[in-house]
Amino acid sequence: MSIEARVVRRLAAVRDSPAFTLDVQLAAPAGITVVLGPSGAGKTLLLNSIAGFARPDEGRILVRDRIYFDAAANVQLAPERRRCGYIFQDHALFPHMTVRENLRFAAQSAGVGRLEARRRMSELLESFDLSQLADRRSSQLSGGQRQRAALARILMTDPHLLLLDEPSRGLDPRLRRAFWELLRELKRRIEIPILLVTHDIEECCELADRIAILESGRLLQSGTREEVIRRPASVGVARLLGLHNIAPAEIRSLDPAGRTSRLRVLGQELEGPHLPGHLIGDTGFLCVLQSEMKPVRGNGNRLVLRVETVQRSAAGVQIQLEHGFTIALSQSEYAGYADSDSLSLTAPVEAMAFTGR
Amino acid sequence: MNGPIDWFPLWLSLRVAVIATFFVLTAGTFIAYLLSHKSFRGRNLVDSLVTLPLVLPPTVLGYYLLVLLGHASPFGRLYESIFRHPLVFTWQAAVVAAFVHSAPIYIKAARAVLESVDYRYEWAARSLGASEWRTFWRITLPLSARGLGSLATLAFARSLGDFGVTIMLAGNIPGRTQTLSVAIYDAVEAGDGRLARILVLLISAVTLALLWPASYAARAPER
Numbered sequence: 001m002s003i004e005a006r007v008v009r010r011l012a013a014v015r016d017s018p019a020f021t022l023d024v025q026l027a028a029p030a031g032i033t034v035v036l037g038p039s040g041a042g043k044t045l046l047l048n049s050i051a052g053f054a055r056p057d058e059g060r061i062l063v064r065d066r067i068y069f070d071a072a073a074n075v076q077l078a079p080e081r082r083r084c085g086y087i088f089q090d091h092a093l094f095p096h097m098t099v100r101e102n103l104r105f106a107a108q109s110a111g112v113g114r115l116e117a118r119r120r121m122s123e124l125l126e127s128f129d130l131s132q133l134a135d136r137r138s139s140q141l142s143g144g145q146r147q148r149a150a151l152a153r154i155l156m157t158d159p160h161l162l163l164l165d166e167p168s169r170g171l172d173p174r175l176r177r178a179f180w181e182l183l184r185e186l187k188r189r190i191e192i193p194i195l196l197v198t199h200d201i202e203e204c205c206e207l208a209d210r211i212a213i214l215e216s217g218r219l220l221q222s223g224t225r226e227e228v229i230r231r232p233a234s235v236g237v238a239r240l241l242g243l244h245n246i247a248p249a250e251i252r253s254l255d256p257a258g259r260t261s262r263l264r265v266l267g268q269e270l271e272g273p274h275l276p277g278h279l280i281g282d283t284g285f286l287c288v289l290q291s292e293m294k295p296v297r298g299n300g301n302r303l304v305l306r307v308e309t310v311q312r313s314a315a316g317v318q319i320q321l322e323h324g325f326t327i328a329l330s331q332s333e334y335a336g337y338a339d340s341d342s343l344s345l346t347a348p349v350e351a352m353a354f355t356g357r
Numbered sequence: 358m359n360g361p362i363d364w365f366p367l368w369l370s371l372r373v374a375v376i377a378t379f380f381v382l383t384a385g386t387f388i389a390y391l392l393s394h395k396s397f398r399g400r401n402l403v404d405s406l407v408t409l410p411l412v413l414p415p416t417v418l419g420y421y422l423l424v425l426l427g428h429a430s431p432f433g434r435l436y437e438s439i440f441r442h443p444l445v446f447t448w449q450a451a452v453v454a455a456f457v458h459s460a461p462i463y464i465k466a467a468r469a470v471l472e473s474v475d476y477r478y479e480w481a482a483r484s485l486g487a488s489e490w491r492t493f494w495r496i497t498l499p500l501s502a503r504g505l506g507s508l509a510t511l512a513f514a515r516s517l518g519d520f521g522v523t524i525m526l527a528g529n530i531p532g533r534t535q536t537l538s539v540a541i542y543d544a545v546e547a548g549d550g551r552l553a554r555i556l557v558l559l560i561s562a563v564t565l566a567l568l569w570p571a572s573y574a575a576r577a578p579e580r
Contacts, residue, residue, distance in 0.1 A: 051484055079483040086484040092477040096499045105495060109487035157485050 002029045003161055003193045007049045008058035009042075022046060022056075022217040030191045032183065033222075034204045037214035038240065043197040046214070047163045050195070051086050052079035063161050063193075080109070085154035087164040091146045093138035099149045100125075100134040103156050110157035117156065124152040144175050151186060162186075162194040168203060180206050201242055205229075213237050229289070230350065234357040238287040245293060245325040249286035249354060251278055263354065266323055271301045273349045284356040292351035293327045295343040302344040310334075319343070362555060365532055366540035369448060370560075373536060374516035377455035381512045385460050386505065389467035390493065410461045415521020418457060422526050426453065448534050451519075451527040458519035463512040470504035471497060510571035514564045 006025045013019040022042040026035075035043050048054035050061055052068065055076060061068040063084075068077045094102055103124065107117035125131045128148040138146055147167070154162065164183075168176045184207070187194060198204060204211060205225070212222035220240070221233040232238040238246055252262040252269065259274035265286050272286065296302055305321040312318075317334040319327050321343065329337075337343060391397070392404060410418055426444050427433045436444045444450050474497050482492040498505075520538040527534040529543060537560050544553040 051480070053480055053483075078488075079480070080486050080488050082484070083486065084484050086480060088477045088481065090477070092475070092481040094478055094482070094496060094500075105482070105487070106485045109482065109485045109491065111486065153485070163484075 002027065003050070003061070003063045003195070005046075005050060005061040006059040007046060007056045007061065009045060009049060009054065009056045020217055022049075024214065024217070024219045026212055026219060026222060028193045028195060028210060028212075030193055031209035032187055032194045032196055032207050033210040033212060034208035035195055035197045035212045035214055036199065036201070036204050036240065038199055040216075041214040042217040043199075043214055044165055047086070047165055047195065047197055050082075050161070051084045051163055052077060052082050066160075083110070083157065083160040085157065085159035085162045087150055087154065087162070087167050089166050089169050091138075091150035091167075093141075093146055093149055093153070095138050098135050098137055099130055099141070099152075102138075102149060102153050106153045106156040112156065112158075120156055124155055128152040143171055144178050147175075147179050147182065151182060155186075155190070159190075159192060161192055164194065164196040166198055166200075167196070168198075168200075176203070183207060205243075213240055215240060231353045232287055232355060234355055235285040235287065236357070238285070238353075238355070243289055243291070244287035244353075245290055245327075246285050246287050247323055247325075249284060251275065251280050251282045251354070254278070254280055260349065261354075265303060266305075268303055270303060270352075271349060272354060273352050275354055278354065278356070282356060284354055287353045287355060288347045289351040290326055290328065293325075293345050293347045294333075295327070295329070295337050295340075296346045297344065300346060301349075302346045304342055304344050306342045307340065321345075362552065363531075363540075366535050366537045366556070367559065369451070369535065370517050370537040373448065373451045373455050374513050376452045377459060377516040378509060378513040380452075380456050381460045381463050381516070382505075382509055385463045385512070386467055389464045389471055390497075392464070393468045393471040394497075407461050407464050410457050415519075416525060419454070419522045419525020422453065422457065422522065426450070426526070445526055446528045446530065446534060448527065451523050451534055451536055454522035454526045455516035455519050457522055459512045459515035462515060463508055466508050466511070467501075467505055470501045470508065473504070474500045507571040510567050514567045517560065517564060 004027045007022060009022045011020045020042065022045050024042070024046055026046075035046065037043050045054055049056050050068070056069060056071060058071045060070045060072070063082070067073070067075050068082050069075060093099075094105065097105060100121070103121050104117065107120065112120065125134050128151065130145070130148055130152060133141060133145055133149075138149070141149065168179045171179065180203070183194070183196075196203075196207060208225045210222065210224050211228040213220040213228065215236065221228055221237045228237070229241065229243060232241060232244065235246060238244045247265050249272075250264045252264050254261045254275060256274070256276070261272040261275045263270050263272040263286055270286075305323065305325055307319060307321055309320045310317060311320075316328055316330045319329065319334070321327070325345070327345065388403070388407065392400060423445060424430060425432060426436070428437070428443055433444060444453070478496050478500065479492050482496045483489070487495065518538055520542065523536055524539055524542070527536075529535055529539050531543075535543065537556060541553055541556045541560070544556060
């Protein structure tokens with residue numbers, strides 16, 4: 001129940017776009033793997049290669065031990081034989097068919113037997129709340145209904161893999177939440193790898209079991225959600241995630257027995273995490289999760305920074321500090337610090353990561 | 358000069374146009390699909406070959422076809438061995454002429470229509486397990502049906518109107534290969550102004566009656 005892919009694809013420069021090389025090795029077990037990256041990172045090209053709509057120059061793609069693509073052996077399975085459910089941004093329900101016909105087309109295309117197709121159809125229409133809408137066309141459905149119909153259509157076919165290309169882009173917040181809920185439900189129903197491409201960190205944090213960070217055609221880091229968020233492999237990953245406060249840091253001392261370290265950060269000293277594999281005097285960056293940084297009074301493991309701007313919103317208070325640090329507080333948390341020019345910030349060492357790159 | 362009008366050219370033209378349109382729709386749609394959906398070596402050459410009949414003089418085209426389909430050519434001999442009569446200077450040759458006259462325009466426009474189908478529908482169908490063939494029949498073709506339908510009318514109207522290639526390839530044999538446009542030429546040559554006027558108005562009316570509704574259909578929103 002997993003996918004292993006190594007995909008190399010070189011695109012020559014044409015007119016305005018420079019040459020681009022996608023070179024990615026990715027493994028994903030069942031569950032949701034979010035492929036996160038800025039636009040132009042090669043995320044969609046990666047999905048298209050897996051689905052069979054783009055041919056890699058090199059590499060090998062294995063799904064459930066079945067070879068989809070192998071450059072060395074010259075194997076290239078046609079898209080229709082790969083059983084990848086591919087969800088596009090606008091869901092691509094066939095506009096000339098009703099919901100029921102869309103589902104029936106899927107069953108027939110996948111070679112599902114007539115009786116089984118009928119059973120599945122009524123079950124899926126029921127569980128995706130589409131029974132009343134089965135005879136409508138996609139133009140007569142709301143955005144949320146289209147999402148449900150597109151997912152139901154894919155489930156008619158027993159996919160071995162789900163590919164989602166920015167599925168919630170352009171949806172209003174309420175529909176996005178509904179879609180995320182739907183995907184989590186889907187994950188419970190079928191034990192297959194789900195690759196979801198997005199550049200939206202919120203979507204990523206909501207859904208990801210695993211995260212793969214892609215930039216300029218290269219995989220910067222992949223791992224479980226906790227690993228990637230708590231231990232970004234490089235300052236580039238941390239910047240892409242946008243969840244951390246980042247500052248240059250130097251290792252002053254290491255205490256492997258106590259599993260701690262001392263770091264010099266922005267002219268101040270901090271207790272940092274256990275740093276195996278690093279040496280005293282190493283320089284790099286300290287990345288601290290913004291959500292874990294809180295203001296404190298008095299002494300302790302803290303960093304004192306000047307407040308630059310304060311933005312109040314319905315969700316709470318967002319405070320910008322010097323050196324680009326940001327923290328978010330609730331109204332009541334902020335009340336005690338409203339008149340301070342600078343804040344003493346602390347964070348648990350588990351929320352800190354030191355990276356040499 | 359007030360004798361009864363010979364309607365044979367009209368019936369022949371309609372018959373030729375119906376058959377030619379059938380071949381334009383099948384072979385033309387196939388070629389348009391290849392050009393719009395497949396990247397293959399020589400695609401630009403095929404595209405240029407399709408354009409050629411639009412720009413070459415009809416006499417040149419007719420000459421090529423005479424050589425290509427005549428008694429001496431392999432194709433001409435194959436045709437003769439199957440149908441027991443030569444192709445050139447028969448009404449079937451007029452079908453070939455009409456085909457050559459209308460296929461290029463149809464293929465060029467049909468290619469644009471097929472390209473305008475959102476590829477995501479086709480990809481969705483493929484990834485659900487539909488073969489390329491099935492995707493073409495169930496997705497691409499229905500989604501471009503309206504556009505191709507109005508192009509079919511255009512192709513039919515254009516098939517009615519060929520003159521140059523027809524006269525080169527099928528000749529001007531009254532009662533056998535004389536189509537409407539050739540009959541008009543004949544009438545003018547013979548100084549029969551009445552017949553020429555009637556036939557000219559007739560072909561104009563038939564063509565207009567075809568194109569007018571088709572242009573409505575082409576402009577109406579898809580859904």
